[in-house]
Structures are given as structure tokens and as C-alpha cells.
Amino acid sequence: MDYQKFISAKSQQRNPSPIRALGKYMFEEGMISLGAGHPNPSTFPYAGMVLKLKNGEEIEVDSALFQRSLSYDLTSGLPQLNSWLRQLQTLEHNPPVDFTLSIGSGSQDILSKALEMFIEPGAALLVEDPTYAGILNFLKSQPCDLVGIATDAHGLIPEALEKILKNWPESNPTGKKDQPRPQVLYTIPCGGNPTGASATFERKQKIYEICRTYDILIVEDDPYYYLQFASPRIASYLSIDVDGRVLRFDSMSKILSSGVRLGWVTGPAALVERIDLHTMSTNLQPAGVSQVMAYELLNKWGHEGFFEHIRQVSNFYREKLEEFRKYLDKRMTGYAEWSIPECGMFVWLKLLGGVTDSFELIMNQALKKKVIAVPGMVFLPAGEKTPYIRLSFSNVSPENMNEALRRLAEVVQEEADRNGVAIQS
Structure with missing residues (x-):
């Protein structure tokens, strides 16, 4: 690969910091530095760190490593x-x-x-x-x-x-x-x-x-x-x-x-x-x-152990999605179209009922009903009007999922009524 042709002229002008270029030598055994300009760590008030995990375990951070983390x-x-x-x-x-x-x-x-x-x-x-x-x-x-x-x-x-x-x-x-x-x-x-x-x-x-x-x-x-x-x-x-x-x-x-x-x-x-x-x-x-x-x-x-933690995290979001999917089907059928994701924490909805500008709908109508979704136009490279919105299920209780989607459906229904469009729920 010839990487030079991909790199901008501005980036090619960047050169190593003369001081930070010396940093890799700082920790060599026997090295004496008169050039680093680092503050003396003896003036820092922090002596150590203990991490307490949710399962009750505690990790006492290695003293030398902690002191190193306080400096450049x-x-x-x-x-x-x-x-x-x-x-x-x-x-x-x-x-x-x-x-x-x-x-x-x-x-x-x-x-x-x-x-x-x-x-x-x-x-x-x-x-x-x-x-x-x-x-x-x-x-x-x-x-x-x-x-x-x-x-x-x-x-x-x-x-x-x-x-x-x-x-x-x-x-x-x-x-x-x-x-x-x-x-x-x-x-x-x-x-x-x-x-x-x-x-x-x-x-x-x-x-x-x-x-x-x-x-x-x-x-x-x-x-x-x-x-x-x-x-x-x-x-x-x-x-x-x-x-x-x-x-x-x-x-x-x-x-x-x-x-x-x-x-x-x-x-x-x-x-x-x-x-x-x-x-x-x-x-x-x-x-x-x-x-x-x-x-x-x-x-x-x-x-x-990291991979086991990952399994727990992904299972948590999978279960959140299953809850969210239940309320999507209950509240938004006929009011929107969507695909169920296989990863992550987002669902991308196309609003029906004649909605053409989700930004206007969310900012002027949904907020009045105390429900927040992200208008789709902020995710579009050209920034054009769109009926799409982004919803996240990652940090919402089942009760609030149900209520938020009920309010959102109500907003779409009102827009459909203004547009003279029948909702097929």
C-alpha cells in the first residue's frame, strides 16, 4: 500500500514533538532526564487508588503504575x-x-x-x-x-x-x-x-x-x-x-x-x-x-474474563430490545415502519401518517407531549427533510418504553389527521 497518496498536505506537515519524541526513553533503566519538564509527582496529593466493583470485589491499583498514570x-x-x-x-x-x-x-x-x-x-x-x-x-x-x-x-x-x-x-x-x-x-x-x-x-x-x-x-x-x-x-x-x-x-x-x-x-x-x-x-x-x-x-x-463480561453486556441489550420490540408492536403498528436490529441500541423508524419532516414533528409536537426522539435529518449527509427518526432502547424502563411510544403514536395520529391520512393500525 502506498499511503502517501491518501494523506493530506496538512497532515504531512505534522512532525514529531521534539519533547514528546524523547518520552519513550524516559522509562529506560538507568536513564537520567534533565529535559522532560515534568512536574514533580511528590507534589501531587493522590497516594493510591482502590477500584470497587459492583460484585463487591476490590482492586488495589499497583502503586507504581498509579503514580505513573498521574504524570505525562x-x-x-x-x-x-x-x-x-x-x-x-x-x-x-x-x-x-x-x-x-x-x-x-x-x-x-x-x-x-x-x-x-x-x-x-x-x-x-x-x-x-x-x-x-x-x-x-x-x-x-x-x-x-x-x-x-x-x-x-x-x-x-x-x-x-x-x-x-x-x-x-x-x-x-x-x-x-x-x-x-x-x-x-x-x-x-x-x-x-x-x-x-x-x-x-x-x-x-x-x-x-x-x-x-x-x-x-x-x-x-x-x-x-x-x-x-x-x-x-x-x-x-x-x-x-x-x-x-x-x-x-x-x-x-x-x-x-x-x-x-x-x-x-x-x-x-x-x-x-x-x-x-x-x-x-x-x-x-x-x-x-x-x-x-x-x-x-x-x-x-x-x-x-473480558469476553464473559461482553456476553453479559450483549445479553442485557438483547433483552432490552425484546422488551422494546413488544411495545413497538403494541403502540407503533400502523404508525411507523422499522427493522429489528441484530446489534447495538438503536431502532430506525419511518413515520407514517403523511409525515414528511420528522424534525418539525419532534421539535414542535413530540416535545410538548414530553417524549424525545432524534429527528432523522441530523444523520443525513445532505441534511434533507425525512420521515425517519432514531429511537434508543438502551436506558429506558419497560414502563417508560410503553408510555413514550404511546405518546409518539399520538403525535403521529394528530399529524395524520391534519394530513387527512387514515392510519391502518
Whole structure:
């Protein structure tokens, strides 16, 4: 792979921080540093840390490791945690080619840095339609054009992707005839936000081969990967990446804690190290205390203990979905159409009753009835009006599921009455 052609001029200008470049030598035995400029840890008031788990167990954090976590450390993350995650990636994905791993302050942090690395002014970027609003908000601040690829209940449609690439530039929705063909695809393959859709392994294989044909890099944003309800889990793009064209992003947010703000990127060294160069000049490193909290727990569990925890988490969300599905059928039949996800925490509803603008409906009518859903337009690359909304079942009691969907159906009924449309419930 020739990675230089994918990297923007702005990213190529990034150079290692002269001070942080010395960081990897700081912990060598016998090394004496007069150049680090680190504050003296004896002035820090924290002496130690004990983690109390919900099952009553306590983990006393290693004293030396805790003290290390209070100071500046490597940009790529605490070495012990980085090594544990590398082993996890090998056990879970067994990447066919060599890879590098780096930890970030949540996957959103390193995702935005990765995407900026690929964006030249006027470039086109491939995204699912719809896709994650958090990344859309970031990308719309960048000097690029978004090319939405159609999706269905199984995620991104391979034929739609190939049609765009094969017929470029005529297929370019921006109408720019001189715009180079996109080089990067951003995808959420499991439990996609907002649709809840998951790509089958066969579909991933087709998409990967299309990307090989047109030399496309795949940005695999997979925070819901471990929330797959079926076993075995559908294999990742990383697991079939024989070229080194996949940059994979994982997150602790859905499986340990969203507040620890830890994510990690796995992929070719030439790309991961360039993300690290960005971190060196912005937030320096992920938070040390969060990393040591995660590492001590993961190290206590071991990888088998981690996988057992994952089984419990995915079963929890599967049971939440089963409850939610019951109330969807009870309250929303005739008022909306939907597909049941196989992963994650979202359901994507198409409202009926003549609804054409869910943003107007939610912001002006649903809120008055004390029910919140996310209007679909915030997830669309072009931001057009849509009858779709995103619902989440992850953190709602059965009683509130029932009541919220009752109120939502009432809003749709009122809209249908205004439109003179009969609801077939």
C-alpha cells in the first residue's frame, strides 16, 4: 500500500514533538532526564487508588503504575494497556497483516484526527446515508464534500457503492466533474448509529473487494461490535484486511464506561503514527488515570474474563430490545415502519401518517407531549427533510418504553389527521 497518496498536505506537515519524541526513553533503566519538564509527582496529593466493583470485589491499583498514570506518558497510551489491547485484537480479529495500535481520549478523538488526515480541500469522502451525527458534524466543518451511499436493513449496499465509484465523476452527487474519485470510506458496520443495521460477513467481503478494486481505505468505526446479539460475532473488516487498507476504531464507552473516554485505533503503522503526531500537538496523550482504571480491571479479568463480561453486556441489550420490540408492536403498528436490529441500541423508524419532516414533528409536537426522539435529518449527509427518526432502547424502563411510544403514536395520529391520512393500525 502506498499511503502517501491518501494523506493530506496538512497532515504531512505534522512532525514529531521534539519533547514528546524523547518520552519513550524516559522509562529506560538507568536513564537520567534533565529535559522532560515534568512536574514533580511528590507534589501531587493522590497516594493510591482502590477500584470497587459492583460484585463487591476490590482492586488495589499497583502503586507504581498509579503514580505513573498521574504524570505525562506515551502518546500511544499506557504500554501495559496498549499491549493488552494488541493481544485482544489478535485474539478477536487475527489481522492478516502487521498492525499498530494507539489509544485515544475516546474513539471520537482519534476518529476525527484520522478523517482530517485524509481530507484535502475539495476532496470527496464516502459515508453511509444515514450515518453517525457526531462525525457528520465534524465533517461538515471540514473542506470536503460528503458522498452518501445508500443503506438498507443490512447496512451499506455494495452495489450502491460500486455504482458511485465505477461511474465517477458522472455519479458524483455534488455535480463537480473535476473532483477526484473518493479515496476513503467511513462505515459503522455493526449496530450502526442511527439505523441499528449490521452488515453480514458476505456483504463485508463484497465491500472490501470493491475497495480493493478502486483502492479505497476503509475507516471501520465499530463501537457496537461487542453488542452483537448472536454468537459467533460477525467478523470485522480488520479480520479480512490482506492489504492493510483498514483503519479500525474501538471504544470502551459501550462496554466499560462512557465516562472513562477511552478508545483505540488499529491499523497500518504509517496511518496510526500520523494520528499520534496529531495528538502530540493537541491533547498530548489519553488520560493516565482512566487508562490505569481500565488496565487493572482488564488485567484482573484476563481476556476470557473480558469476553464473559461482553456476553453479559450483549445479553442485557438483547433483552432490552425484546422488551422494546413488544411495545413497538403494541403502540407503533400502523404508525411507523422499522427493522429489528441484530446489534447495538438503536431502532430506525419511518413515520407514517403523511409525515414528511420528522424534525418539525419532534421539535414542535413530540416535545410538548414530553417524549424525545432524534429527528432523522441530523444523520443525513445532505441534511434533507425525512420521515425517519432514531429511537434508543438502551436506558429506558419497560414502563417508560410503553408510555413514550404511546405518546409518539399520538403525535403521529394528530399529524395524520391534519394530513387527512387514515392510519391502518
